[in-house]
Amino acid sequence: xxxxxxxxxxxxxxxxxxxxxxxxxxxxxxxxxxxxxxxxxxxxxxxxxxxxxxxxxxxxxxxxxxxxxxxxxxxxxxxxxxxxxxxxxxxxxxxxxxxxxxxxxxxxxxxxxxxxxxxxxxxxxxxxxxxxxxxxxxxxxxxxxxxxxxxxxxxxxxxxxxxxxxxxxxxxxxxxxxxxxxxxxxxxxxxxxxxxxxxxxxxxxxxxxxxxxxxxxxxxxxxxxxxxxxxxxxxxxxxxxxxxxxxxxxxxxxxxxxxxxxxxxxxxxxxxxxxxxxxxxxxxxxxxxxxxxxxxxxxxxxxxxxxxxxxxxxxxxxxxxxxxxxxxxxxxxxxxxxxxxxxx
Ligand code: NAD
Ligand code: UDP
Numbered sequence: 479x480x481x482x483x484x485x486x487x488x489x490x491x492x493x494x495x496x497x498x499x500x501x502x503x504x505x506x507x508x509x510x511x512x513x514x515x516x517x518x519x520x521x522x523x524x525x526x527x528x529x530x531x532x533x534x535x536x537x538x539x540x541x542x543x544x545x546x547x548x549x550x551x552x553x554x555x556x557x558x559x560x561x562x563x564x565x566x567x568x569x570x571x572x573x574x575x576x577x578x579x580x581x582x583x584x585x586x587x588x589x590x591x592x593x594x595x596x597x598x599x600x601x602x603x604x605x606x607x608x609x610x611x612x613x614x615x616x617x618x619x620x621x622x623x624x625x626x627x628x629x630x631x632x633x634x635x636x637x638x639x640x641x642x643x644x645x646x647x648x649x650x651x652x653x654x655x656x657x658x659x660x661x662x663x664x665x666x667x668x669x670x671x672x673x674x675x676x677x678x679x680x681x682x683x684x685x686x687x688x689x690x691x692x693x694x695x696x697x698x699x700x701x702x703x704x705x706x707x708x709x710x711x712x713x714x715x716x717x718x719x720x721x722x723x724x725x726x727x728x729x730x731x732x733x734x735x736x737x738x739x740x741x742x743x744x745x746x747x748x749x750x751x752x753x754x755x756x757x758x759x760x761x762x763x764x765x766x767x768x769x770x771x772x773x774x775x776x777x778x779x780x781x782x783x784x785x786x787x788x789x790x791x792x793x794x795x796x797x798x799x800x801x802x803x804x805x806x807x808x809x810x811x812x813x814x815x816x817x818x819x820x821x822x
Contacts, residue, residue: 480731481505481553483596485538485587486560487531488515490671491602491660494720495558497526497669502724506531507551509538510561514674522669538583548594556598556727559587562632565678566777569629580632581639588643591650598730600723601654603637605712605745605782606630608656614749615785618656618741626777637741644739651738653726658712658745658784660719662804663811670811671716680755681713681805685812688765695767697752699774702781708752710781712745715799715807719744725795745784746797755805762802763809 482499486492487508493515499506500523508520508531517533524530532551536543538561548554562580563569569576584601591599607630608616609623625631640652661681663670676692677683687695700707722744750758756767790796 479503479505480555480727481507481551482727483507483509483547483551483554483557484531484560485509485557485583486515486562486602488512488517488519488533489560490515491657491716491719492558492560493519493523493669494664494716495560495723496523496531497664498717498720498724499727500527500529500531504727507547507554508533509536509544509547511535511537514563516672519669525668526664526666538586539579541586541589544586544590545593548590548596552594554594554596556600556730557587557591557596558600558723558727559584560602562602564629566627566629567678569627569632573628576628576632580629581635584636584639588639592647597650598727599640599650599652600726600730601636601640601652603654603656603741604630604633605656605658605743605784607634607637608782610779611782614781615747615783616743617785618743618788626779641739651730651733652740653730654739654741655722655726656741656743657719658714658743658782660716661713662715662717662799662807664717665807667807667810667814670808670815672815680752681808684756684759684767685808687769688759688763688767688809689812689816691816693768695756695769696772697769698772698778700771701774704751704781706751706753709778710749710751710783712747712749712783713755713801713804714745714797715804718797718799722789722793722795725793729793742789742793743784743786744789745786747784747786749781749783750801755801758801759805759809762806765809
């Protein structure tokens, strides 16, 4: 069974992907510096799968330490690179931290791929590269827009770096996965999203408000050109998303001489408004949510949702889980961490 290196593997999407890789019988090595996750996540992964992945607490900005992991595991066949800083607002405040962390980490991994002869990489990109798309649903061939934040720009630049590197290296394959809005948690509620401090994203804010940790959800704008006036996104279940990574790894490993850079949209293909998410959450959980409409959030776009036909046909993947099941999983996870009193 192939050995896969997962950077950022104790993080939100990484941990769910590690679970699915282990369930497939693959061996997993995690690199994470725990800057936005906790070591305890490893116990959650082990509780679900019965297997403990290898864990290396390494900062990818440290080239020698990164090389050290490849020395320790010379049989790594593929990499899934999740590790990055991801807070849009913080990236505006601290752009250099974002460029340094997100770009240097990627460069060190590409150097390691060259040095240690690893041929396959799956990269975490984002629909943020499309900005406000001209045509919906948005396809992979849509024009990329100027990034709305330094964070978004690191994704755009990373894709450029990957494309340029692939041109210069023969026999390597890279798949860039452009995520829409990942939400929810593993159905076991043993792993999920653990935002530090006040969440920026909609669903963690909803679950924390329903749990009484936040007083009220602010809806950022009800004057958009959408049926109910609130903004529209494509919310994708994190387990569905994780399963797409298993498909991407299989595709790379099955076609050893791929020598290509491929891009896939990962979403449901369906756009939902903020009000629709609130309604679905209230319906499935029976919880009543306090909310108020406030002004638009700077930098937000009006609507985006994915054309997923390329991932459907080429990757053999599609999102399976419905929005209510997904929001219920987010709520179950919230209840679980609240009962463990991990966060105040
Ligand atoms: P996350 O913060 O939960 O996970 C990222 C992990 O990387 C964390 O565990 C963190 O400790 C680790 N990390 C960060 N910098 C590191 C470094 N220099 N060395 C080692 N480890 C480091 O984030 P996530 O939501 O799981 O996102 C994973 C990836 O998906 C990121 O690249 C993110 O930009 C991308 N993405 C996320 C979303 C989203 O909404 N969550 C949407 C689109 C794209
Ligand atoms: N949103 C909101 N209130 C919040 C957080 C988010 O109304 O407290 C809205 C936001 O304006 C956007 C949608 O919810 O329309 C999804 O936002 P999120 O930050 O989760 O993801 P984004 O698409 O901005 O990356």
